[in-house]
Amino acid sequence: MIFTWNIPAADGRLASEELLVAFDRGRAVRVLICPAWFDEANRLRRFTIEVMRRLDASGIDGFLPDLPGCNESLAPLENQTLAGWRADMVAAAAAVGATHVLAIRAGALIAPATLPGWHYAAQSGPKLLRGMIRARTIAAREAGMAETSEALMAQGREQGLVLGGWPLGAAMIGELETAEPGLAPGQSDIAQSALGGPGLWLRAEPDESAAQADRLAAIIAEDVGVSEG
Amino acid sequence: MTTLPNIDSAAGDAALDTELKALLADVLGLDPAQASAFGPESGLFGHLPELDSMAVAGLLTEMEDRFGIVIEDDDVDGEMLETFGGLLAFARAKLDPR
Numbered sequence A: 001m002i003f004t005w006n007i008p009a010a011d012g013r014l015a016s017e018e019l020l021v022a023f024d025r026g027r028a029v030r031v032l033i034c035p036a037w038f039d040e041a042n043r044l045r046r047f048t049i050e051v052m053r054r055l056d057a058s059g060i061d062g063f064l065p066d067l068p069g070c071n072e073s074l075a076p077l078e079n080q081t082l083a084g085w086r087a088d089m090v091a092a093a094a095a096v097g098a099t100h101v102l103a104i105r106a107g108a109l110i111a112p113a114t115l116p117g118w119h120y121a122a123q124s125g126p127k128l129l130r131g132m133i134r135a136r137t138i139a140a141r142e143a144g145m146a147e148t149s150e151a152l153m154a155q156g157r158e159q160g161l162v163l164g165g166w167p168l169g170a171a172m173i174g175e176l177e178t179a180e181p182g183l184a185p186g187q188s189d190i191a192q193s194a195l196g197g198p199g200l201w202l203r204a205e206p207d208e209s210a211a212q213a214d215r216l217a218a219i220i221a222e223d224v225g226v227s228e229g
Numbered sequence B: 001m002t003t004l005p006n007i008d009s010a011a012g013d014a015a016l017d018t019e020l021k022a023l024l025a026d027v028l029g030l031d032p033a034q035a036s037a038f039g040p041e042s043g044l045f046g047h048l049p050e051l052d053s054m055a056v057a058g059l060l061t062e063m064e065d066r067f068g069i070v071i072e073d074d075d076v077d078g079e080m081l082e083t084f085g086g087l088l089a090f091a092r093a094k095l096d097p098r
Helices: A038-057 A082-096 A105-110 A125-142 A149-159 A170-176 A210-224 B010-028 B053-067 B078-082 B084-095
Strands: A002-007 A016-023 A030-034 A061-065 A100-104 A117-120 A161-163 A166-168 A187-190
Touching (some): A016 A038, A030 A082, A030 A105, A082 A105, A100 A105, A105 A125, A125 A170, A125 B053, A166 A170, A187 A210, B010 B084, B053 B084
Parallel strands (some): A030 A061, A100 A117
Antiparallel strands (some): A002 A016, A016 A061
């Protein structure tokens, strides 16, 4: 279930090896998961794997790669860029022979445009940044320090910024300021309302929902026309 | 997206109260019955250990989305976050700034 995939050296970056959770039985439909980011990745990890289990039971292979700099990755997060992660997801798709992509939340910002698939509750770069900057200003205020969103953003653009414990480089912050998820041909949005419950990324404590995982997997299985078996 | 009825009316006020409770239930993982027990003095930030700065940031960002408001840095203070009543009064003022 746990494999590795390799990112080729490109654009001055070193080649690296990253972990991958896979349900691979060599079936026709092979879904690459572009996971949620940062805090949301933790809160949605269990949900994501549960969706993959259900896809597996429906005859669909699933592949969940680590984003370089996240989860078990040894790469420094502050060196990562949006453009880099986009290229990495293309490399991951090629490495696993993906036929479809399921992008979750900010994962929609890096979904390979060449694959058909789904954006689940897509999150924009500005909204992601806004939430993370706000968490930092609230924590600072509680600690008796005054930090403003504007000053933090200016600092972030210049020299990068640690937000919620995640060190983001200046390039990543600059890219996220204007990053909007866009549907490529063959890709469609799945809104949270389609899953019949509140988004699990909202939860202060990580939680799960079998009903929501059932629903998301069923939408995908229905879309690709794979019957159980 | 939820469209709130005119909050001038008592019915609108009740709708906002219900919406805000539902949002807190989503963040705190409560069922609607538990959330409906929130009163004006129910403690939030600083009272509920799971409601840390990251969760509060998520809560405010979701309020922006669901209520169609913009929350500035300066809006966020201890009073507004400390109790359910404070948060409700803040949301009401944002929706009807008079």
